Amino acid sequence: MSAKPKLMRDVLIQEIFSRAQKDRNIIFISADLGAESLDLFRAQLPGQFIHPGICEQNMIDLAAGLAMSGKTVFTYAMASFITARCYEQLKVALGAMNQPVTVVSVGVGLGYDDAGPTHYTTEDIACMRALPNIEIWTPSDEESAREITVECCERPRFRYIRLERPALARAHHGGFRAAMSQGFCEVAPGSDAVILSSGYMLHRAMAAREQLKMAGTEVAVIDLFRIKPLSGRALTSHLSRFSHVITLEEQCLAGGFGGAVAEAFVDHGVAKPLLRLGLPDRYFFENGGRNHVLESCGLGTSAIVERVGEFLAPSHRRSAHLPNVPTLSSF
Amino acid sequence: MPSASPHKGRSAGTKVSYESLAQKSHWLRRKLFEMVMATKKGHIPSSFSSVELLVALFYGGVMRYEPGKPDDRDRDRLIVSKGHAAMALYPILADIGYFPESELTLFTRKDAMLRMYADPSIPGIDAISGSLGHGLGIACGFSLAAKQDGRPQRSFVVLGDSECYEGSVWESACFASHYELDNMVAIVDRNGLAIMGKTEELCRIGSLEEKFRSFGWESVSIDGHSYREIAEAYGRVGHTKGRPLAVIANTVKGKGIRFMENRSEWHNRMPNAAEQEQAWRDLETSCLSH
Numbered sequence: 001m002s003a004k005p006k007l008m009r010d011v012l013i014q015e016i017f018s019r020a021q022k023d024r025n026i027i028f029i030s031a032d033l034g035a036e037s038l039d040l041f042r043a044q045l046p047g048q049f050i051h052p053g054i055c056e057q058n059m060i061d062l063a064a065g066l067a068m069s070g071k072t073v074f075t076y077a078m079a080s081f082i083t084a085r086c087y088e089q090l091k092v093a094l095g096a097m098n099q100p101v102t103v104v105s106v107g108v109g110l111g112y113d114d115a116g117p118t119h120y121t122t123e124d125i126a127c128m129r130a131l132p133n134i135e136i137w138t139p140s141d142e143e144s145a146r147e148i149t150v151e152c153c154e155r156p157r158f159r160y161i162r163l164e165r166p167a168l169a170r171a172h173h174g175g176f177r178a179a180m181s182q183g184f185c186e187v188a189p190g191s192d193a194v195i196l197s198s199g200y201m202l203h204r205a206m207a208a209r210e211q212l213k214m215a216g217t218e219v220a221v222i223d224l225f226r227i228k229p230l231s232g233r234a235l236t237s238h239l240s241r242f243s244h245v246i247t248l249e250e251q252c253l254a255g256g257f258g259g260a261v262a263e264a265f266v267d268h269g270v271a272k273p274l275l276r277l278g279l280p281d282r283y284f285f286e287n288g289g290r291n292h293v294l295e296s297c298g299l300g301t302s303a304i305v306e307r308v309g310e311f312l313a314p315s316h317r318r319s320a321h322l323p324n325v326p327t328l329s330s331f
Numbered sequence: 332m333p334s335a336s337p338h339k340g341r342s343a344g345t346k347v348s349y350e351s352l353a354q355k356s357h358w359l360r361r362k363l364f365e366m367v368m369a370t371k372k373g374h375i376p377s378s379f380s381s382v383e384l385l386v387a388l389f390y391g392g393v394m395r396y397e398p399g400k401p402d403d404r405d406r407d408r409l410i411v412s413k414g415h416a417a418m419a420l421y422p423i424l425a426d427i428g429y430f431p432e433s434e435l436t437l438f439t440r441k442d443a444m445l446r447m448y449a450d451p452s453i454p455g456i457d458a459i460s461g462s463l464g465h466g467l468g469i470a471c472g473f474s475l476a477a478k479q480d481g482r483p484q485r486s487f488v489v490l491g492d493s494e495c496y497e498g499s500v501w502e503s504a505c506f507a508s509h510y511e512l513d514n515m516v517a518i519v520d521r522n523g524l525a526i527m528g529k530t531e532e533l534c535r536i537g538s539l540e541e542k543f544r545s546f547g548w549e550s551v552s553i554d555g556h557s558y559r560e561i562a563e564a565y566g567r568v569g570h571t572k573g574r575p576l577a578v579i580a581n582t583v584k585g586k587g588i589r590f591m592e593n594r595s596e597w598h599n600r601m602p603n604a605a606e607q608e609q610a611w612r613d614l615e616t617s618c619l620s621h
Contacts, residue, residue, distance in 0.1 A: 024479075047479065050475075052502075052506050053502065053505060053506065053509075055499075055502035055505070055506065057464070057468065057498070057499040057502055058468045058471065058499060058502035058503045058505075058506050060468075061465050061467075061468025061469045061471070061472070061499065061503065062468050062469070062471045062472045062475070062503075062506065063472065064458070064468075064469050064472060065458070065468065065469040065470060065471060065472015065473045065474075065475075065476065066472040066475065066476050067472070068451075068457075068458070068469070068472065068473065069472060069473055069476030069477065069480075070476065070480075071472075071476055088462060089465065089468070089499070092459060092461075092462050092465055093458075093459070093465055093468070093469060096450070096459050097450070097451060097458065097459050
């Protein structure tokens, strides 16, 4: 039986801490977001831990100044506040000056259960991927979180790392590092279609795959963990053996994960049917928890199975030359 | 002008007369006007209000730098955070040998190095500016890193008074105070004007001296065109143990060209031929008092 999975933030902080003990140039800045693992970091390396107040704007500008002075800098805060809240600073100080700072967010998507639109981060892929010079990585388990952190420590550059709040089960089995250069890897085989996802939703894709399999449909699952830069050529080439492609994200569809894949299709002349599953174009105020909100948006596992089934149905296959874009009425 | 603190650069600590500094400001205004008139791009009044503040930093023995060596690691850092006036640095940076003077005539031209708003691709420019409210935060990073590494480097930031509307300025002010960044100096070009009018009429800022002091800074208000007062204020650099220093410099936007002085409509307007002649006549004479 496998050990209880660790929180991604603990994996990341422990990796940084072990390196920071030997490298005093590593600086960790948290805008008032704690973690058990961070307590040890703060206690043992007080000079390398900075609390800038709940001031995300200053945190990012400060990080740029530190990086320009030769420091390896990690900034850390709740996903909603380290993205949109300080977007201008990300653009000007880190993007335009191309500073090697790792921006770590926790609680992407609807990760802060019941918190509502202030804490839900359902547009971070759309806004962050519009920034030139940035890389965007979404780990889906301990292994990917650790390998991505190692990369950030060893080859720092302007990166946005999207961490899940709860611990996630294992999705990778030792092969993550080898896949890092291309930015995606197939985590489950299949031949009828393929679901592209990442992070929390990757696990939902896996669950949907199991249900589809029971119904006789073999769907592959690909962890597209680096949405920028997207290896468009490698990805579209890898997808060539699938007739239908589905993207699954806990983000608004406008400019999100599926949008990036759709752009790659257009750019590389791929005309195959693409179903983009994501959140509807609205804010979410309802209580009931993350799963409830996802279910109400047609992103419960059964609903995904149904929508994928419909997408792959023979009637649809006949008109498969047209990309399939979901509308609000389909939720 | 008194030395600000012990130093090692050739520049810092140089004794110079107020008269020679006044001549430098006279030179800088003329150079800037020439630069702007060549392509009709740039911000004259905002640059002119900060001329004495910048001249004193570079030629008054305040900042540490090695002429001809923009990459010297221990040089003091300077961010003109009111980015529309960062162009005021260009003639100075050429003059101290950071890049050829011929670049000045190419200001904003296609493929030229000198841009309307500055960024670190230009030798001697330590951070990008143009969007307000970033310089103080970036300088906090410079200053904290210098302290951590035991380096003597200080950070100077020139802010606009209207820039102080930006909340991020106060996030950084809070940080600099808490982390005791006494190697940091904010110089506020308090010319009293935003693009659309007077700050105190548009949305009152009040006393920036008191605001910075309440954030835990050493804070002083001066006449930003008087070298005697600038010298006194800059003389405190390095002597504010545990506290960053804020110099609130009361200035005149457009100082040196009378028809532009204190007139917000000249923020980015270009003078016509007659106005240019008038401006040149004004720039022949120094309008400064010590």
